[in-house]
Amino acid sequence: MDAEQLERRQAVxxxxxxxxxxxxxxxxxxxxxxxxxxxxxxxxRDLRDLGVLKASGRYVLPPDEVTRTQGDFAMLxxxxxxxxxxxPSLTVLRTTIGAAQSVAVAIDRAEWxxxxxxxxxxxxxxxxTASRHAQDQLIARLQALFGI
Numbered sequence: 001m002d003a004e005q006l007e008r009r010q011a012v013x014x015x016x017x018x019x020x021x022x023x024x025x026x027x028x029x030x031x032x033x034x035x036x037x038x039x040x041x042x043x044x045r046d047l048r049d050l051g052v053l054k055a056s057g058r059y060v061l062p063p064d065e066v067t068r069t070q071g072d073f074a075m076l077x078x079x080x081x082x083x084x085x086x087x088p089s090l091t092v093l094r095t096t097i098g099a100a101q102s103v104a105v106a107i108d109r110a111e112w113x114x115x116x117x118x119x120x121x122x123x124x125x126x127x128x129t130a131s132r133h134a135q136d137q138l139i140a141r142l143q144a145l146f147g148i
Contacts, residue, residue, distance in 0.1 A: 008038065009049075012052075016052065016061050020058045022058050027047075039102045051105050052087075052102065052145065053079065073106060073146065077146045079144075080095055082148055083146075089128060089135055091126075091138055091139060092124060092130075094123060097101070100124055104125045112138070114129050115138060
């Protein structure tokens with residue numbers, strides 16, 4: 001990450017902490033007022049990488065403890081709705097609308113050995129594992145973390 005991107009992300013965090021941002025367009029506008037040359041796609045990447053959630057129609061930063069440890073999923077548990085197998089090496093995790101990317105980013109950052117990768121949409125995450133055994137380990141971990 002270059003210095004400009006780091007500075008922009010710090011501005012994003014500051015703006016989100018100072019008020020309620022309901023749409024990415026609002027955030028783009030506020031950042032442009034501050035002199036940042038941003039696009040909707042760059043802001044979308046920033047929000048994803050920062051682990052920002054969209055809940056109750058507004059953007060919410062994860063607690064500092066979650067950001068620091070990258071292993072504390074307690075705050076994210078409220079967004080996870082269910083899980084099921086889709087074959088021997090694909091697990092489908094369902095979340096509330098708008099939370100899938102944040103949960104997937106947390107899973108990716110945790111670097112669990114059983115996870116090959118994640119793919120997220122708006123309320124669904126596909127989690128790939130290399131084998132049925134790895135999937136069993138993943139499911140046990142997800143059940144313990146999210147109570148599903």
